[in-house]
Amino acid sequence: MVEVSSHNKIVVLDPGLEGRSGHHYALYEAAQKRVGSDLGNVEIKFYARKNSAGEFDFFEDIFVAEHFDSKLYQFYQSRPTVGEAHRYTSQLAEEYYRAMLCEVVVNESIGERRVTFLYPAVKWEHLAAIGIAISELESFDKKNIEIKHKICLMYNPGIDFDGNLFSVEEFLGYRIAAKYLSIREDVFFYVSDYELSVQYKDVFQRKLKIHPCYLFDFSSISRRSMSFSSGGERKIGLYHGDAKREKGFLELPRALESILPQLSTEDRIYIQYTLNNSDLSLNNTADKIKHIAENDQRVVLVDEFLSGESLMCQISELSEYIFLYDSAHYENKSSGIAWLVGYFKCPSTTIGSSWISRELKRLGVPLRVAPSVASISLTENLHQSFIKKEDYELRSIMYDDFWFGVGILAERN
Structure with missing residues (x-):
């Protein structure tokens, strides 16, 4: 039995959601299976890339806003120059901020609410943009709204399996981008696998929690x-x-x-x-x-x-x-x-x-x-x-319920 926590709304900010394939759609599909069942009356909303309405199925229980102009994987094949990174981060930060502000304004009109912003598949450039957006949101009076930010890190920070630094650029990108966010009490970080939990220790000076795999609804198998x-x-x-x-x-x-x-x-x-x-x-x-x-x-x-x-x-x-x-x-x-x-x-x-x-x-x-x-x-x-023994523990984490693993669901009876 899973009890829904006091969170009223989940907002997934995902510039990578733009088509009916890949792990971004998998999270969207998995969320649909939980809404109206274990998630009860919790409202869930996705912010996707613009012009993606015809690219994937819409589920009646989940609202999707076509919002982002920026591509999540803008620099997937090549590293950006300093100027390119600055321009990209600035634009993406503005898009994150506008989405956050929209949710704050809407939920403020409803009354006391709890809103959880979820960010899947984040790299350092996205992390930097999220930090700017959150800092800008500080100037807005949020009154009775409680906000939490859940950030899922899925990419290597420039450190190999043996602990050696193989990309100074990637490592410094994460160290700089995480500096502001890591001291905030409303921001929570998760990594997608065991090796990343070890590698990100050098970035955050602490071991990060592994989030369960959100690509498949393993709970449905049982x-x-x-x-x-x-x-x-x-x-x-x-x-x-x-x-x-x-x-x-x-x-x-x-x-x-x-x-x-x-x-x-x-x-x-x-x-x-x-x-x-x-x-x-x-x-x-x-x-x-x-x-x-x-x-x-x-x-x-x-x-x-x-x-x-x-x-x-x-x-x-x-x-x-x-x-x-x-x-x-x-x-x-x-x-x-x-x-x-x-x-x-x-x-x-x-x-x-x-x-x-x-x-x-x-x-x-x-x-x-x-x-x-x-x-x-x-x-x-x-x-x-x-x-x-530690691998048994890893299996139990990886195949647990994602929404429970990132604190959106309360403890199970």
């Missing part, structure tokens, strides 16, 4: 039975999510060429992706995959968005998952699919070692590490991952 794989046939997951180079999408034809000869006629390989850009290589690869699937019934292809619930069902039925992710790119980067695979402890193969292989081991997943796509062998023994 409320219904999942149909796990049975029988002699193998069901192998090879790709799920947005089509991206770093996730190994371009390697799919080569992977199929390597894996299919190892399978029987009853075995199946599952591939699901969304592709919404004009990248020529990605589109050419998609055509190749479709051609292979049309000529081989063992390849089950879904080239459209899957809901979180449908994705959970498919992963639960797999006998093995193969991660084609680029190990260099994911050396210090997390993956939502890894957390989902980890929940079911689905035996897995990774190409090289990275955050993904380390996290799967922590979550108790039987694992093999292949040196390359061409060398993937389904007959090679899997190495059992032995879970330590």
Whole structure:
């Protein structure tokens, strides 16, 4: 039994919510499943990017305001210059502030209220903008409104797994951006995984709390039975999510060429992706995959968005998952699919070692590490991952209820 806390309204400020895919939509979808049930009468509102009305489904219990002009991932592929960072941060801060002010004014007219602002997938430039916006809000008389800010940090602050500094720019960006916010009593920080909880100690001079994974409604799994794989046939997951180079999408034809000869006629390989850009290589690869699937019934292809619930069902039925992710790119980067695979402890193969292989081991997943796509062998023994006491604690945190984990729900009876 979960009791709703005294918070009256949750406001998610997310410039990254602009389409029906990715982890931003996953949070939106997961929120919808909780509104009207465990969240009771708590109102929830999302501020998304402008011009996104036709890009995703609207849920009647959640209001979405198209608000942000700024792109959350403006500098995803490259570091900004000092001038670019200043301009971006200033504009984003103004957009955050206008959203906050709107909520303060609206809730002030209603009477005494408690408002929680939630910020998913924050990097240092967003952190700096949030700090400016909150400081500007100080000049406004908030009267009887109690405000809390919950900030979710998902990206590496420039420190590797061994504790070495590999990006001075990233590290200083976080240190400077966090200086003001870290001393405020109304601001609460969370990180998305174990390694970040260790790495951010050098930024905040204290260990930050890990928030439960918000990409999937794991609580729904306990409320219904999942149909796990049975029988002699193998069901192998090879790709799920947005089509991206770093996730190994371009390697799919080569992977199929390597894996299919190892399978029987009853075995199946599952591939699901969304592709919404004009990248020529990605589109050419998609055509190749479709051609292979049309000529081989063992390849089950879904080239459209899957809901979180449908994705959970498919992963639960797999006998093995193969991660084609680029190990260099994911050396210090997390993956939502890894957390989902980890929940079911689905035996897995990774190409090289990275955050993904380390996290799967922590979550108790039987694992093999292949040196390359061409060398993937389904007959090679899997190495059992032995879970330590602290890893059991990690599993309990990662797969707990997100809304409870960040203090939006009260203690459970």
